[in-house]
Amino acid sequence: GKGQFDHFMLKEIHTQPTSLQKTLEGRLDPEAGDIDLDIETDLSDVDSVQLVGCGTSYHAALFGASLLNRCDVPARAIRASEYDLTTGSLTDNTLFIAVTQSGETADTLSALRQVNEEGVETLAVTNVVQSTAAREADEPVYIRAGPEIGVAATKTFSSQAAVLTLLSQHLSDIVDSGVPADNLDRLVSDMAELPDAVEQVLQTSDAKRLAREYLDMNAYFFIGRGLGCSVAKEGALKFKEITYEHAEGFASGELKHGPLALVTDRTPIFAVCTDGSGKTVTNAEEAKTRGAPIVALGPSDHQIMDTADEQLYVPDRHPVCANLLANVQLQLLSYYCATELDREIDKPRNLAKSVTVE
Ligand code: F6R
Numbered sequence: 001g002k003g004q005f006d007h008f009m010l011k012e013i014h015t016q017p018t019s020l021q022k023t024l025e026g027r028l029d030p031e032a033g034d035i036d037l038d039i040e041t042d043l044s045d046v047d048s049v050q051l052v053g054c055g056t057s058y059h060a061a062l063f064g065a066s067l068l069n070r071c072d073v074p075a076r077a078i079r080a081s082e083y084d085l086t087t088g089s090l091t092d093n094t095l096f097i098a099v100t101q102s103g104e105t106a107d108t109l110s111a112l113r114q115v116n117e118e119g120v121e122t123l124a125v126t127n128v129v130q131s132t133a134a135r136e137a138d139e140p141v142y143i144r145a146g147p148e149i150g151v152a153a154t155k156t157f158s159s160q161a162a163v164l165t166l167l168s169q170h171l172s173d174i175v176d177s178g179v180p181a182d183n184l185d186r187l188v189s190d191m192a193e194l195p196d197a198v199e200q201v202l203q204t205s206d207a208k209r210l211a212r213e214y215l216d217m218n219a220y221f222f223i224g225r226g227l228g229c230s231v232a233k234e235g236a237l238k239f240k241e242i243t244y245e246h247a248e249g250f251a252s253g254e255l256k257h258g259p260l261a262l263v264t265d266r267t268p269i270f271a272v273c274t275d276g277s278g279k280t281v282t283n284a285e286e287a288k289t290r291g292a293p294i295v296a297l298g299p300s301d302h303q304i305m306d307t308a309d310e311q312l313y314v315p316d317r318h319p320v321c322a323n324l325l326a327n328v329q330l331q332l333l334s335y336y337c338a339t340e341l342d343r344e345i346d347k348p349r350n351l352a353k354s355v356t357v358e
Contacts, residue, residue, distance in 0.1 A: 007345040009150035009242070013331050014202055016155050017195040019145040023159040027166055030192040033185045037163075037170045041121055041139045046095040046175060049075040052083055052111045053099035054355070056153040056237060057160060060125075061099045062230035064164030067320065070226075071172035081358070083111035090115065095171070096122045099164070101148065101156040102354040103131020103140075110358055112136055125163055127156050141167065150346045151353050152241050154331050157234060158198075158324055165191065165320050183318060190318040194325075197315060201328050210295060210310055211336030214268045221259065221287075222249040222330070224272030225280055227323040231272050235330035241348050242338040252280040255287060265291035270330065273298035274314060274322035281307060297326040 005011035012019075027037055049068055051061035061077035068075035076089065080098075090096070096115045100108045103126040112133060115122055124137035127145050134140035145159035169184065190197075214220075220239055224232035229251045236249030250259065252271070263269070269292045271284045281304045284294050288307055296308035299316040312329040314322050338345055 006339070007150065009152055009154060009345050010335055012148055012150050012155045013328070013335065015146070016158050016328065017199040017202075019155045019159055020162060020198060021195045022144040022146070023162045024191060024194070025144075028188060028192050030189050033188050035166050035169045035188065037141070037166045039123070039139060039141065039170065041123065043095060043121065043171065043174050045093050046121065046171065047074070047093040048089065048091065049073060049095045049097060049171065050088065050090065051075065051077045051097045051099055051164070052080045052108060054080045054105050054107050056157050056234060057099040057101060057105070057108070059230045059234040059237065060157055060160035060164060061097070062233070063161045063227055063323070064097070064099070064168060066227050066230065067165060067168040068171065071168060073168070073171050073175050080105065080107035080111045083107070083114065085114050085118070090118060090120060092120060094120050096120055097167070098122065098124045098126070098133050098137055099160055100124065100133050101127045101153055101160070103128045103133035104354045104356055106356050106358045109133060109136070125160055125167070127159070151348055151351050152238055157327065161324055162191070162194070186318045187320060190321040194321050197317060197321060197325055198328055200315070201313070201325050204313065205329055205332050206312060207329055207332035208336045210312065211333055211340055213310070214293065215337065215340055217268055218246070218264065218266040219262060220245060220247040220268055220270065221263070222247065222270045222272070223252040223255060223280060223283060225252050225275065225277060227319055228272035228274050228280070228326070231323045231327045231330070232270070234327060235270060235334070238331060238334040239337065241351060242334055242343055242345055243341055244343060244349070245337070252283040255283050260286065260290065263287050263290045263292045265293070268293040268295060270295045270297065270333070271304060271308070272323070272326050273302050273304040274326050275319055278303060280304065284308070297329055
């Protein structure tokens with residue numbers, strides 16, 4: 001049941017310290033600074049990766065592709081509904097990764113089946129043991145997040161991103177790109193402490209107060225760069241799903257190429273500032289000049305704080321962890337906005353937990 005929580009979604013958000021612990025169990029060795037994903041499939045010939053999924057799982061795929069690219073493993077995230085062998089970059093040495101919580105999403109299964117026909121190696125990063133994707137891929141890699149009841153995916157995004165992080169390090173060793181995983185020691189130790197850091201963010205979040213402050217706006221924009229861009233997109237998807245308000249997420253630098261025309265004092269901008277780059281700060285300043293309220297997600301000493309009207313605190317961690325923590329803040333923001341608006345949190349209108357038609 002929901003226990004002490006009003007909704008499954010809130011319960012699932014608060015379960016993340018435990019669900020992430022299960023995701024990481026036995027797969028991280030902080031003492032040795034090592035990662036052991038225990039994959040049996042022989043990946044020694046892999047020279048590039050395609051990650052395919054829908055909705056939130058697509059955003060996890062984007063997160064994974066960005067990480068792989070950071071360690072010089074060529075990787076692309078592709079929306080399953082757009083997947084087509086003729087437009088893809090599939091070769092015999094491509095690893096195909098289906099990212100799907102349920103393992104039953106028709107679009108994702110369709111892409112997996114097309115690729116299986118080609119005989120390339122396939123993995124399914126999935127939550128549901130023995131799901132169709134788990135059975136049809138060469139090997140399932142389970143995210144172990146436990147059952148998710150809320151239609152809006154929360155804890156499963158965190159666990160998917162965590163598994164794809166481990167997988168990207170595993171692959172960068174195998175592909176031997178010559179580019180070491182960036183700051184592997186810090187990554188392993190911050191990942192090991194991620195469950196505690198999530199707990200800290202849950203205990204101290206200001207999202208409920210902010211949700212009240214920014215009710216009744218015209219639109220909500222979420223911006224970020226790199227890993228932060230996938231979190232911005234995920235933040236906007238969650239927001240629109242459960243609040244029914246207009247929300248968009250995009251790369252910070254895109255703001256000035258069009259969306260800025262929509263920016264007013266009634267379009268708050270949530271800026272994911274989980275890297276040291278000043279570019280998102282500049283982009284947020286451009287929006288502030290047009291009157292937009294700026295809510296910064298980042299550590300308190302980040303330069304964005306000079307521009308920001310409000311902050312959703314994210315501790316200074318390895319970018320992988322900082323971005324997952326920013327995402328937890330955005331989950332809470334969506335949840336509290338939706339409760340203020342009296343929406344049906346666990347079963348948003350028109351949506352189903354698992355979409356079994358193409
Ligand atoms: C968003 C959401 C959907 C799913 C998408 C894919 O909160 O739940 O966007 O992420 O339908 O579902 P799976 O991961 O089961 O393939």
